[in-house]
Amino acid sequence: MEIDKFKEPSITSLLLGPKMLLKLILAWVVIVTIGSGAAIWITQNTALTDQSLENITNESERLAYTANVVFDETKSLSNTAGAVYPSRLVIPKLGTDLPVSNPQTRNIELLDEALKSSAVRYPDSGTLGAQGTNVLLFGHSSGLPVVRNKFYKAFNGIEKLEYNDTIYVSSGADSYTYKVRRVYRADANDDRIELKVSGNRLTLLTCDTFGAKSDRWIVEAEFIGKNV
Helix, strand or coil: CCCCCCCCCCHHHHHHCHHHHHHHHHHHHHHHHHHHHHHHHHHHHHCCCHHHHHHCCCHHHHHHHHHCECCCCCCCCCCCCCCCCCCEEEEHHHCEEEEEECCCCCCHHHHHHHCCCCEEECCCCCCCCCCCEEEEEEECCCCCCCCCCHHHHCCCCHHHCCCCCEEEEEECCEEEEEEEEEEEEECCCCCCECCECCCEEEEEEECCCCCCCCCEEEEEEEEEEEEC
């Protein structure tokens, strides 16, 4: 029987042929190059890079950068005479009732550790009843149905708050009443949160970690009055 010299090559032989292998290798190189370039661009434009950290030597400034808060070099953790610190946060609409801690540190790791057991007051922010200041409270939020620690869902639902909803912050037997004025979502490129404001403001922020510039839900509330 005469052999067909013009038999079509098989798919296997085509894929394993030297020309095809060369094309596949070149395609892989192009994909890796483009992917690496995109990853570098995303990192440089959305995250706190090593170079950025080197340029920020002050611990307080570094904390402000990662928390998206305006850095105030005049603030000092030692200026605590007469300050009234929040100890509990209650939001009736959400059924929220949380302890609030006030770490006297700007160390990001220590602040993150405090978030595991409470809402956390930003160390350079205002205190209760202090005119012209903003009391910033950070709390974890999570979309997972089940979490090991309930405080990972501490601020779940704050995005559902609406204008004029009531928030209570207490210190000992004293309770401070606030009314919601604004609820919005912010990302790393939005304007930074001011520590010095007119009046007396309370701001709640959802937080993955103090060291990550991720999207956050933010609630701004105005001080209404104090109940003893």
